[in-house]
Amino acid sequence: MTSAESTAPFPIFDGKYRMDREPVVRIGVVLEQDGNESLSLRLPGGAWRVEADGQPAIVDGKSLGDLTVRATVRGVSLEAVAGRIAGGQVLRLIPPSRVEPTKAGDGALVRGIVAGRGFHWSKRADQTLTGVLEFRASGGRVVMVNELPIEEYLVGVITGEMSGACPPEFMKAQTVAARSWLLAQPKAPHQGTPFVWCNDDCCQRYQGTGGWSDAAIAAVRACHGEVLITPTNHYCDARYSKNTGGISEDAANVWGVAMEGLLPMIDAPKGSSVERFFPVTEENLVEYLTGDWLKTTDCFAGPNVCKDDELPRYLGRVDEPGTYFRWRVPVTQETLRESLVKRAGIEDLVDVLDLRPLRRGYSGRLNLMAVDYRARDGARKTHHLTSEYDIRAAMRSSFLYSGAFMLADRRDAGETLAEATLVGAGWGHGAGLCQIGALGRGLVGQDYREILHAYFANVRLERIYD
Numbered sequence: 001m002t003s004a005e006s007t008a009p010f011p012i013f014d015g016k017y018r019m020d021r022e023p024v025v026r027i028g029v030v031l032e033q034d035g036n037e038s039l040s041l042r043l044p045g046g047a048w049r050v051e052a053d054g055q056p057a058i059v060d061g062k063s064l065g066d067l068t069v070r071a072t073v074r075g076v077s078l079e080a081v082a083g084r085i086a087g088g089q090v091l092r093l094i095p096p097s098r099v100e101p102t103k104a105g106d107g108a109l110v111r112g113i114v115a116g117r118g119f120h121w122s123k124r125a126d127q128t129l130t131g132v133l134e135f136r137a138s139g140g141r142v143v144m145v146n147e148l149p150i151e152e153y154l155v156g157v158i159t160g161e162m163s164g165a166c167p168p169e170f171m172k173a174q175t176v177a178a179r180s181w182l183l184a185q186p187k188a189p190h191q192g193t194p195f196v197w198c199n200d201d202c203c204q205r206y207q208g209t210g211g212w213s214d215a216a217i218a219a220v221r222a223c224h225g226e227v228l229i230t231p232t233n234h235y236c237d238a239r240y241s242k243n244t245g246g247i248s249e250d251a252a253n254v255w256g257v258a259m260e261g262l263l264p265m266i267d268a269p270k271g272s273s274v275e276r277f278f279p280v281t282e283e284n285l286v287e288y289l290t291g292d293w294l295k296t297t298d299c300f301a302g303p304n305v306c307k308d309d310e311l312p313r314y315l316g317r318v319d320e321p322g323t324y325f326r327w328r329v330p331v332t333q334e335t336l337r338e339s340l341v342k343r344a345g346i347e348d349l350v351d352v353l354d355l356r357p358l359r360r361g362y363s364g365r366l367n368l369m370a371v372d373y374r375a376r377d378g379a380r381k382t383h384h385l386t387s388e389y390d391i392r393a394a395m396r397s398s399f400l401y402s403g404a405f406m407l408a409d410r411r412d413a414g415e416t417l418a419e420a421t422l423v424g425a426g427w428g429h430g431a432g433l434c435q436i437g438a439l440g441r442g443l444v445g446q447d448y449r450e451i452l453h454a455y456f457a458n459v460r461l462e463r464i465y466d
């Protein structure tokens with residue numbers, strides 16, 4: 001498949017969703033915003049080919065082991081220890097005739113790749129990548145695209161999103177969701193770039209072969225080519241997040257548009273004590289977030305199914321360990337003021353007076369909230385935060401775990417809110433598949449089909465290529 005074909009979005013027409021072969025995906029791994037003027041890498045042995053602007057570059061006698069790719073005025077240049085090898089607008093490093101990678105660490109080593117881009121846990125780490133590595137420059141920075149078969153990419157996703165030590169049925173469910181999501185995107189999420197998807201939480205986490213396990217490779221192979229198809233014969237936009245908190249969210253309450261297959265659900269066995277909270281409202285919120293029922297809850301995402309001290313071994317390598325089913329985050333006037341000015345853009349805010357929840361979804365996630373504040377001119381004003389994402393971004397410099405929260409332990413100083421504790425449930429937007437809930441279902445022995453049908457309504461599972 002040429003790069004021109006593979007950069008095209010996947011057009012879905014009613015009844016024509018099957019593919020004649022496994023697609024190749026183009027993933028942005030090093031982006032302009034990562035700020036790399038150069039990149040250092042090491043290729044494994046074998047007859048790698050180098051292409052500069054579509055022409056083969058002559059690399060006779062030069063070792064293709066340790067390499068540096070540098071942004072130049074005209075594009076990018078490729079340098080080995082012994083000197084420059086090639087230069088051009090687009091450089092491609094093409095691996096020797098395909099040998100299927102089989103274990104953690106297989107592939108080319110690329111140093112200092114960003115994970116958690118834009119989040120407070122953002123870090124750089126070396127990653128090993130299979131497939132073609134393609135380089136170009138943008139704004140004086142190196143941009144690297146990794147082009148590889150989708151099934152290989154998916155092993156890197158399920159071992160990046162969660163760990164390769166998860167139960168096999170969970171990993172299969174996660175694979176099908178990740179494959180469906182990827183193919184369902186109606187247009188490229190990164191318009192104007194040479195890649196279709198990026199390697200991070202903005203799209204899906206993909207971290208090469210570093211976290212591969214035999215079980216993860218086997219899980220992807222066992223559900224090869226399978227995607228969720230909606231009743232109207234579209235790929236299901238199978239979103240997922242870390243922890244619903246016990247009740248999942250309607251897609252319309254998160255993104256403002258309904259999505260086929262993504263309906264709110266109770267993530268627990270039938271007859272569970274959590275059922276009485278569906279939907280979560282201002283009236284039942286305190287009990288939902290803090291009630292005694294939590295001690296014995298059978299919610300699949302709760303700590304009685306997967307114990308808090310066992311969870312870290314199942315999480316992704318860049319996830320922060322924590323108790324995300326229920327959590328408490330202290331805030332003060334100072335921290336709130338700082339994040340509301342910076343992250344919500346309320347520039348004339350001097351003092352926060354009140355935070356008023358105005359609208360919640362089924363899972364208790366706020367999607368409309370009023371911020372009452374004293375402005376610089378002394379006037380009392382109100383600013384509305386109008387989406388789940390904006391509310392989470394504005395509450396905390398490091399992004400609040402979820403929008404399902406209330407203010408507790410509040411202390412006021414005169415008219416001003418002095419300090420409080422945000423008491424909340426869940427981690428992430430909460431629509432579609434719950435990763436920790438699906439993990440819990442895997443731990444209690446559910447099959448991946450059962451897991452997928454629990455989270456996605458009215459969909460069917462189909463293999464769309466061999």
Ligand SMILES: [Zn+2]
Nearest residue numbers: 197198202203
């Ligand atoms: Zn992205």
